[in-house]
Each structure stands twice: as C-alpha cells, then as structure tokens.
Amino acid sequence: MSVDRADVVVIGAGVSGLSSAYFLAKAGKDVLVVDKGIVGGEASGRNGGMVSERVDEPLLIPLAVEATELWTTLDEELGHPTEFTQEGRLQVAVTEAEMGDLLAERDVALRHGIDVALVEPPEIRDMIPGITERTLGGLFFANGGHANTQLTVQAYAWALQDLGGRLYQNTTVTGLRIVDGRVASVETTAGDFAAEFVIGAAGPQTGLLAELVGANVPVAPARVEILATAPVELRFPIALVGNGLYGHQAVRGNLIFGGGAHEWADVELTASPGKPNTPLIRNIARRLAELLPGMADVPVIRSWAGVVEQAPDYRPIIDILECPSNYVVVTASAHGFGISPATGKVVSELVLHGESSIDIRGLGLDRFSGVGRGWREERGWSPVPQRA
Amino acid sequence: MESRPLVVVGAGESGTAAAIEAARAGVQVTLIDENPIPTAMAGLNVPQFFGRRFVSTLGNKAQMLERMTAANDALAEADAAGVEVQLGTCVWGAFRNSDTSRVLEGPQLGLADHERSWLVKYDRLIVATGARDVGVGFAGWNLAGAMGANGAHSLIHHYQALASRRMVVLSTGNLGLRTAEMALDRGIEVAAVVDVSGSARGERALTAALRDKGVKLYTSHTVREAVGRDGEIESVVLVEIDDNCEPVGGTEKEIVADTVCLAIGLAPNVELPSLLGCDLAFDPELGGYVPVHDDWMRTSLEDVFVAGDVAGFHDGMVLDAEIARNQGRLAGVAAAKSLGAIDTPKAVARRNDLKATGTDSKPYDAYSHWRRWLRALLNVGGPDVFACPCEEVTRADLIDLRPPRFLNRQTERTSRPSLKALAKDAPVNPDQVKRLTRAGMGHCQGRLCREQVALLLADASGTDVADMPVMSYRPPVRPLPLRVMWPHDEPDQVRNEWAKWFSPTQQVLG
Numbered sequence: 028m029s030v031d032r033a034d035v036v037v038i039g040a041g042v043s044g045l046s047s048a049y050f051l052a053k054a055g056k057d058v059l060v061v062d063k064g065i066v067g068g069e070a071s072g073r074n075g076g077m078v079s080e081r082v083d084e085p086l087l088i089p090l091a092v093e094a095t096e097l098w099t100t101l102d103e104e105l106g107h108p109t110e111f112t113q114e115g116r117l118q119v120a121v122t123e124a125e126m127g128d129l130l131a132e133r134d135v136a137l138r139h140g141i142d143v144a145l146v147e148p149p150e151i152r153d154m155i156p157g158i159t160e161r162t163l164g165g166l167f168f169a170n171g172g173h174a175n176t177q178l179t180v181q182a183y184a185w186a187l188q189d190l191g192g193r194l195y196q197n198t199t200v201t202g203l204r205i206v207d208g209r210v211a212s213v214e215t216t217a218g219d220f221a222a223e224f225v226i227g228a229a230g231p232q233t234g235l236l237a238e239l240v241g242a243n244v245p246v247a248p249a250r251v252e253i254l255a256t257a258p259v260e261l262r263f264p265i266a267l268v269g270n271g272l273y274g275h276q277a278v279r280g281n282l283i284f285g286g287g288a289h290e291w292a293d294v295e296l297t298a299s300p301g302k303p304n305t306p307l308i309r310n311i312a313r314r315l316a317e318l319l320p321g322m323a324d325v326p327v328i329r330s331w332a333g334v335v336e337q338a339p340d341y342r343p344i345i346d347i348l349e350c351p352s353n354y355v356v357v358t359a360s361a362h363g364f365g366i367s368p369a370t371g372k373v374v375s376e377l378v379l380h381g382e383s384s385i386d387i388r389g390l391g392l393d394r395f396s397g398v399g400r401g402w403r404e405e406r407g408w409s410p411v412p413q414r415a
Numbered sequence: 416m417e418s419r420p421l422v423v424v425g426a427g428e429s430g431t432a433a434a435i436e437a438a439r440a441g442v443q444v445t446l447i448d449e450n451p452i453p454t455a456m457a458g459l460n461v462p463q464f465f466g467r468r469f470v471s472t473l474g475n476k477a478q479m480l481e482r483m484t485a486a487n488d489a490l491a492e493a494d495a496a497g498v499e500v501q502l503g504t505c506v507w508g509a510f511r512n513s514d515t516s517r518v519l520e521g522p523q524l525g526l527a528d529h530e531r532s533w534l535v536k537y538d539r540l541i542v543a544t545g546a547r548d549v550g551v552g553f554a555g556w557n558l559a560g561a562m563g564a565n566g567a568h569s570l571i572h573h574y575q576a577l578a579s580r581r582m583v584v585l586s587t588g589n590l591g592l593r594t595a596e597m598a599l600d601r602g603i604e605v606a607a608v609v610d611v612s613g614s615a616r617g618e619r620a621l622t623a624a625l626r627d628k629g630v631k632l633y634t635s636h637t638v639r640e641a642v643g644r645d646g647e648i649e650s651v652v653l654v655e656i657d658d659n660c661e662p663v664g665g666t667e668k669e670i671v672a673d674t675v676c677l678a679i680g681l682a683p684n685v686e687l688p689s690l691l692g693c694d695l696a697f698d699p700e701l702g703g704y705v706p707v708h709d710d711w712m713r714t715s716l717e718d719v720f721v722a723g724d725v726a727g728f729h730d731g732m733v734l735d736a737e738i739a740r741n742q743g744r745l746a747g748v749a750a751a752k753s754l755g756a757i758d759t760p761k762a763v764a765r766r767n768d769l770k771a772t773g774t775d776s777k778p779y780d781a782y783s784h785w786r787r788w789l790r791a792l793l794n795v796g797g798p799d800v801f802a803c804p805c806e807e808v809t810r811a812d813l814i815d816l817r818p819p820r821f822l823n824r825q826t827e828r829t830s831r832p833s834l835k836a837l838a839k840d841a842p843v844n845p846d847q848v849k850r851l852t853r854a855g856m857g858h859c860q861g862r863l864c865r866e867q868v869a870l871l872l873a874d875a876s877g878t879d880v881a882d883m884p885v886m887s888y889r890p891p892v893r894p895l896p897l898r899v900m901w902p903h904d905e906p907d908q909v910r911n912e913w914a915k916w917f918s919p920t921q922q923v924l925g
Contacts, residue, residue: 065847072850108822177850178818188836197841217840250515257858257894271913278821279806279853288914292515301515303692304890306508306525306534310909312900323901326894328860334515411517
C-alpha cells in the first residue's frame with residue numbers, strides 16, 4: 028500500500044467534513060477527504076434541508092446565526108449551486124401548548140437580536156396557501172430557509188476539488204496509527220495517509236471512530252424518515268414547521284416533509300447502515316395532509332430514511348481531543364446541514380489557530396466527563412431487541 | 416392489522432397460476448392486482464407506459480373491472496378455487512424488520528385502492544409483478560403517442576382501450592413483432608416496424624406474417640424524431656444507419672403515424688423484492704437486476720417467492736405464456752409446501768411435472784440490444800434529447816452532471832469534474848447522479864428511464880453497466896395522494912406520542 032500525506036485528512040464526506048475541508052483548503056492547507064461511501068451518501072444528503080437560527084437551543088445561536096449569514100453567499104463562495112432559498116422560516120402552532128412554546132422561543136430570539144415576528148392566522152394563510160385553518164399563530168424567522176441537500180454537499184466537494192483538495196470516495200478507514208500522542212496516519216483501503224491533523228466527521232460512526240484512538244465521544248445513532256411528493260406549482264418558498272413536521276416546498280415544487288418518532292440504531296465502522304422506511308410514512312403523510320389540506324390530493328412519490336447521531340444533550344460536538352492532540356471531533360447531533368458553513372469555518376479556525384472566532388462554548392467534550400460508556404443503555408437510547 | 420397466509424401480488428399469467436396452485440393445495444390465498452388503475456396515474460405513464468393513448472372509458476372503474484375479468488379466464492378459475500381476488504388494489508410498500516428497523520409486528524405490505532390505504536401482514540408472499548417497458552429516447556418521445564409495448568398490450572387486453580390509428584413499432588424481436596400483430600388484429604394500421612439490427616430478430620414466422628399483411632420492416636434504421644403539434648405525435652422520421660450506428664445521409668423518410676410503440680425490451684418489476692431486501696443480481700439476458708431465486712422460485716428471503724417476468728424476462732417468453740404460468744405454479748407449490756399445506760414428496764413430484772422454469776432458452780442479451788438502440792439514437796438525435804422526460808433532463812445534462820435547469824447555472828465556475836472523475840474510486844452510483852441532475856426523480860421514479868440512464872452513465876464513465884449499483888426503489892412505489900396514504904386506522908397513541916423533531920427518547924410506534 029502506498030503512503031501518501033496531506034496537511035489535513037478528513038474522515039467523512041458529509042456536510043460537516045466537507046465544509047471543514049473546504050475552509051481549510053481555502054486557507055491554503057493540503058486537504059484530503061476519505062469516505063467509505065459517496066459524497067453525502069448518508070444523513071448529509073438525505074435530511075430535510077432546513078436552515079435555521081436554532082433558537083430552540085440557545086447555546087447554538089452564535090454558530091447558527093453565523094451559518095445563516097454564510098448561507099446567503101454560499102453559492103458564490105463555493106461556485107456551485109445549493110438551491111438555497113432564504114425566504115424565511117415559519118413555525119406554526121396548532122395547539123395551545125405549541126403556542127406557548129412559540130412565545131417562549133420568540134423571547135429567546137428577541138434577546139439574541141434575531142429578526143422574528145409573531146404572525147396571526149390570516150397572515151399565515153397568505154404566506155402558506157392551502158394551510159389548515161386550525162393554526163393558532165406562528166413565529167416567522169426572516170433569516171431562515173432551506174437548500175437542496177445533495178447539491179449542497181456536492182457543492183462543498185466540488186469547491187474543495189476546485190481548490191486542489193483530494194477526495195477519496197468508497198474508501199474505508201481501517202485504522203488510525205498513533206505515535207507519541209498524535210495520529211500519525213490514517214489507514215484506509217486506498218492506502219495510508221500521514222497527516223498533521225485528522226478530522227473525524229463520520230456522522231453516526233463518529234463514536235466508533237473515536238474509539239480507535241481510545242476516546243469516548245458519546246453519540247447514539249438513530250434512523251429517521253422523510254417523504255417527498257410529486258412536484259406541484261410553487262406555493263410557498265418559506266421553510267415550514269408545524270403539526271409535528273418540518274419541511275419545505277423545493278424549488279422544483281416537491282413537498283419534502285419529515286418528522287415523527289425515530290428509532291435508535293447500531294452502526295458499524297466500516298459499513299453503511301440500512302436505511303429502510305417503515306409504515307411511519309403514512310403517519311407523516313397524514314400530518315402533512317392535516318397541515319396543508321389544500322394539497323391533500325398531491326401524490327407522495329418517494330420516501331427515504333437516514334441515520335443521524337445524537338449526543339446525550341442533543342447538541343453538536345466540536346472539539347480537539349487532548350490525546351491524540353491532533354484529532355478533531357465534529358458531529359452535529361442531527362442538525363449538521365443548516366449550520367454546516369459555520370461548522371467548517373470553526374473547524375478550520377481550530378486547526379489553524381487553536382481557537383474559533385465564533386462562540387462555541389458548550390460544544391466541547393468536557394461536558395461529557397460524567398458520561399460513562401454505558402450511557403446509551405442507561406438512557407434507553409439503545410436499539411430495541413431484534414424480534415425472533 | 417389484517418393478516419393473510421399467502422399474498423400473491425400480480426394477477427397476470429404467473430400470479431394467477433400461483434394463486435390457483437396454492438389454493439388447490441389448501442392454502443388460503445389472496446391475489447392482488449392494481450388494475451384497473453386510476454386514470455390520473457395512467458396519464459403520467461405510471462405504472463405503465465401508456466403514452467396517453469387510451470380512451471376516456473379507462474376512467475370507468477366498473478366497466479374496466481368487467482373487461483379485465485372477461486379477458487382473463489384464469490381469474491374466474493382462481494375465484495372458483497377459493498382465491499380471494501382484490502382488483503384495483505395496488506401494493507405500494509413492503510416492510511420488514513432489519514438491523515435498523517425492529518419494531519414492526521412482522522413482514523407487511525402497504526396496500527391502497529383509489530380511496531384509502533391499509534397494511535396487511537403475510538406469512539408467505541409471491542411477487543408476480545411482471546415487467547415494464549424499457550424507454551430509450553428520441554426527440555419527441557415526450558409527446559402523447561409515444562408508448563411502450565407492455566402498455567399497448569395492457570390497453571388492448573385488459574381494457575380494450577387503446578386509442579391509436581396508425582402505429583410505428585420500434586424493434587423487432589418477438590415483443591415488437593407480436594405487438595405489431597396484435598395492433599393489426601385490433602384494426603390499427605402498422606406503418607412500420609423498425610430495428611437498428613441488420614435483420615429482423617424473433618420468430619421468422621411472425622416476420623413473414625407481418626410482411627404478408629403488407630407491414631414494412633425497416634432494418635438498419637432508427638428514429639430521428641417524432642413530430643407533431645399540440646403535444647401529439649403526427650409523424651415519425653426514420654433514418655438508415657450504418658454498421659457503426661451512424662446515420663446515412665439522405666435516407667430520412669417521414670412516416671405518418673399517431674403512435675410510436677417502443678418494443679425495445681422489458682425490465683423486471685423488482686420494486687417489491689428490492690424494498691424487502693431480497694438479493695438482486697444483474698443478468699443482461701433477463702432484463703437487468705432480477706431477484707436471486709432457487710429452483711423453487713424462493714428468493715433470498717425464505718418467505719418471499721417470485722414468478723413470471725419479475726424473475727427475469729426474455730424475448731422467448733412473449734410467445735410462450737406457459738413459461739410464466741409454470742413458474743407461478745412452482746411458486747404456488749413451494750409456498751404451499753413451506754406453509755405445511757402439502758408434504759415435500761408431493762411438492763417434488765409436482766415440481767417434476769412442471770419441469771420448465773423458463774430461463775434456459777434466452778434468445779439474446781437484451782442489454783446489448785438496448786445499447787445498440789441507444790447508440791444509434793444518440794448518434795442520430797444528439798445529446799439534447801431528454802433522457803428523463805419526467806424531469807426534462809437531457810442526455811447532456813446527465814453525463815455532464817449539470818444541475819437542474821430551474822437553477823441559475825451561471826454561478827458555476829465551470830470546473831465541474833467529469834463523470835470519469837466521479838467514477839475514479841468505484842462504479843458510478845446512479846443514485847448520486849440522480850440527486851444531482853434529477854434524472855429519475857419524477858412521477859415515474861425512473862420506471863421509464865433507469866436502464867437508459869444506467870447505460871448512458873456506464874458508457875460515459877467507462878463503467879461496465881453490470882457493475883453499477885441498482886438505482887434505489889423507495890416506498891411508495893406507486894404515487895399515492897396524501898389523502899389516500901392517510902392512515903385511517905391510526906391509533907390515538909400515535910398522535911399522543913408524536914415526536915417533535917428529535918425531542919427526547921421516542922421510539923417508533925408500531
């Protein structure tokens with residue numbers, strides 16, 4: 028096997044890894060990305076494409092706000108289209124309890140200077156033609172939006188390659204060689220790659236990958252589902268959250284909505300997890316028809332599932348390990364797509380300068396010092412037993 | 416949830432034979448067929464390539480049911496054997512537990528009629544879903560009047576509803592020759608049968624019979640374009656090709672016709688085996704990816720059997736329906752045996768009676784034939800013809816990996832890597848290309864274009880088409896309106912426990 032080298036080796040060709048790779052290549056680093064599958068083959072290419080300021084998770088607001096700003100020029104930045112549409116994000120309430128949540132989120136948003144407004148049902152019906160009469164109110168975030176997931180992740184990849192970065196698809200990591208407390212090289216099915224820095228951005232496999240270097244990165248994989256309808260005349264460019272669903276109408280016209288329960292799963296380091304749908308898609312279809320009764324005749328033409336990962340507190344992890352000291356952990360707890368431009372910027376700054384210009388307090392590994400290796404079982408975040 | 420000992424999907428030759436066989440062995444059988452299909456779907460070429468060449472009575476479900484039943488004596492036989500027959504019912508999903516999906520009560524199908532959907536569990540499943548038309552593109556193949564041989568057969572035999580006066584048939588072989596013969600029998604004029612090959616394929620007797628009836632055969636020819644106003648085909652321009660599939664100058668001839676029937680070939684409808692995770696293997700002589708099965712027609716899943724065209728289609732099967740029927744009977748016996756309805760010696764004896772499993776005499780490699788058609792059409796029609804008509808993706812869009820037309824392509828830096836770069840590490844993945852270009856992402860979910868897309872990608876990237884992964888199938892495998900998919904049987908618990916996006920500690924509800 029050949030031994031090649033790069034300044035930075037990124038493991039995982041999803042949005043977080045490729046965005047990090049892009050910003051590092053832009054800063055002049057020789058970057059190489061490996062993935063056991065294809066670009067965006069896992070959660071990065073199969074999520075709902077939502078971009079938001081994450082008011083639901085105040086610790087993430089600085090990162091998410093930076094991301095929404097970067098999104099506005101991302102097509103030009105990368106030189107390839109992402110289908111990003113920034114016409115806002117509307118969260119509607121159909122129950123009193125949800126209305127209470129919206130009011131609380133509005134207060135948080137206002138405290139952080141985020142452009143947000145409460146909207147009344149008549150206004151909601153103007154914004155989303157065909158929406159249910161049952162909404163009690165909504166919260167409109169002017170800077171929210173949506174993008175095409177596969178185009179976006181491929182845009183990062185092509186932009187990286189435009190800068191001379193290398194990309195090895197269908198290349199599986201088989202080991203990490205540690206010398207003197209640093210990862211000396213990444214061993215793969217395409218040969219070994221020596222590196223100054225290694226970035227583990229392996230989505231649901233992030234925890235298993237970290238185990239190779241003896242680190243405990245607590246993430247639990249889970250399978251989630253989403254569906255798409257046939258394209259119909261464009262009615263609303265706004266990203267929409269409500270009735271237990273999140274989604275949008277794509278520029279092409281398809282309604283793409285997901286939601287509902289997830290299923291905890293186990294994954295393997297070197298294999299792509301199965302991503303079947305279940306009859307849950309009927310329940311999603313029902314909620315979409317309830318939310319948009321004016322579009323109940325639109326046919327569903329496809330559904331898919333993705334395996335995402337969650338940290339115990341539902342927040343991303345962006346940190347450099349103490350040992351090996353050149354290993355960066357990046358995982359986004361199922362919210363990686365929207366924040367991806369900022370994630371890449373932060374990771375590149377961590378690698379280049381050891382610190383980030385964006386406030387990422389609360390996203391480090393130190394918050395899990397009390398989390399033991401049996402945490403998934405303790406929480407009930409393990410897969411249910413296989414039926415006979 | 417309802418449960419059935421044996422569900423047979425597809426009431427064609429093989430499925431009906433399977434149902435009868437199993438019922439006579441004492442199994443309680445449910446036979447499901449999606450015909451008659453909703454007209455809205457028919458107009459979108461789903462599930463069959465009808466090319467909008469059907470009469471309006473197709474929308475009269477009662478009348479169509481009557482015609483279907485009248486056209487299929489075996490259905491009456493199945494009924495007499497005690498088979499529960501559900502027509503007008505499609506199977507849009509197939510679900511079973513796996514490593515990452517563990518909460519189902521057992522293997523189950525998603526069913527729907529024109530109004531509502533439901534789930535049904537099964538102990539054994541026989542998939543007899545047939546084959547579909549393979550599409551290859553020429554200018555104008557998105558106009559009304561471009562249809563498939565299988566679609567024409569269905570409109571004639573199931574529905575008596577084919578609305579065509581003058582037809583050009585693309586490709587000889589038994590499929591094309593039989594389609595022409597069938598059209599003539601129904602009083603449809605056949606203006607030409609065209610083939611890129613230098614001589615007619617298929618049974619000589621069929622060719623001779625067509626010649627006797629005055630049908631002109633154009634060998635070493637292809638279609639340059641179909642032309643017409645108001646979205647309807649009015650004529651077809653043929654052109655002669657040389658041995659390298661290049662057009663011969665000055666040989667164009669315009670033929671008046673309202674229909675172009677593509678009879679290039681059929682590909683097995685493997686949606687349900689694929690959803691269930693049955694092993695599929697690529698066999699170019701059987702129409703591409705087919706479910707791996709043993710000599711009992713059992714797939715890699717012990718409770719799932721296949722029979723008929725879905726198990727692999729070749730041109731010899733067009734003339735001998737007994738091949739498909741025998742596969743059906745064998746699957747019926749095997750299912751009955753595995754349910755304990757008959758003992759093994761009896762089943763083996765019956766299998767010996769049936770003998771033929773029908774895949775031993777394949778006339779030719781279908782994929783080579785399709786590739787030759789595609790090469791000729793590409794040479795004659797150029798790169799700007801739609802590869803995927805649903806999403807209007809041209810061949811050039813596809814092989815240059817261009818983003819969809821509705822996006823502003825001006826923002827690109829023009830350094831886009833080629834397909835070859837994408838193919839550097841592993842065979843090109845049609846799912847990856849699909850998401851970038853939208854080819855195969857329309858209403859028909861690649862039913863019409865997936866072979867063509869695979870061949871174009873294979874040729875452009877220097878990949879063997881046999882090495883390319885299958886473009887994925889996902890539920891619903893039939894377009895299903897939200898209000899139909901709506902689970903009227905949803906328990907209250909689902910609403911009470913519905914998770915907000917990644918709110919804590921939810922498991923999927925059963």
